[in-house]
Amino acid sequence: MKIAIVCYPTFGGSGVVATELGMALAKVGHEIHFITYSQPVRLALLEKNIFYHEVDVPEYPLFKHQPYDLALSSKLVDTIKAYGIELLHVHYAIPHAYAGYMAKKMLKEEGIYIPMITTLHGTDITLVGSHPFYRTAVTFSINKSDRVTAVSESLKQTTYDMFDIHREIEVVPNFIDVRRYEERATEPCDRSLMALQSETIFTHVSNFRAVKRVEDVVEIFARVNAKHPSVLIMVGEGPERIKAERLAKERGVYTKVKFLGNSVEIDKVLCMTDIFLLPSSEESFGLAALEAMANKTAVISSNAGGLPEVNIHGETGYVCNVGDVDTMSRFALELTEDTDKLLQFKKNALQAAKRFDLPVIVPLYERLYESAYASRHKNQD
């Protein structure tokens, strides 16, 4: 099938999922067209069946805000016609589902029927989409999509709770390619690059937005480190990084916290990690936790959103109430001191990650595409 994928190309879970999905679909013979404003960070362009079309938004002095959704819908129509694309999959409701709907309507005028799948990723619903300035258009474009998916049961329920949605939302979780991690397992994982033999390695990966609660990460680490010497690796960039650095200084652990920025070596970091910390106040799924688990890392997370669907309390790590730094620190210390349990949790983490393996999840999208395509003439209101 010829499929257009629209996503945010920058570092961030929704773009990563969309890119990995497109690359996996291309490998099994689908023709994939990424339509974004810059090249997605994880996209390998020189691969069979992969095409990339950049959306350009020309500047004009009259505009206070550049009309990206207008440029995107135009680009969608032109690309879909030029390449004979059969289906559109938009990731992140804002503004992609809205622009996609406009493209559909324009194409219909020319007798071209394009089904649109919208995948909801989290903040497009919980943070941005529910804002009163966006809510009406987000509700409309979700209701007008041919198929809607959410990345967890939790996000599906939240969407029904927050919006007036009168259509089916299917859950298709985030995924990882377990084989890729298993192949790499033979590569040496040099912990001595980051820590002493006796130290436990903690890691956090995110875009350092307020929802990630990066100060909780530093606080948990500082409390553990006071009793059991450890190292904390912080991967990512974002507005809250400065607060995390400040707290690390105040708590006297600055030299033990390594801020790596937007690293392209996340897997190398995760491979040497013992415990992954994700205390988010909102997390529709927690792809970062899943990637950590595939790297045999125990996870201490909050119970926000879909995290309890990924991290299994008492088996792959611990799940605690948002902001309960006391309990998270207690569990973290317990694992640093009980190496047998830590080892068991790390093994369990990989097993649990296999529930979300690529060969399990990607066919769910393919089935959805097939059924949407088969009924494309019916859903063109």
Ligand code: GMT
């Ligand atoms: O976590 C972020 O802030 C990035 C965000 C995104 O949209 O790029 O991630 C969201 O989508 C991911 C992929 O579906 C999920 O794994 C993340 O849990 C989700 N983030 C939040 O809900 C905060």
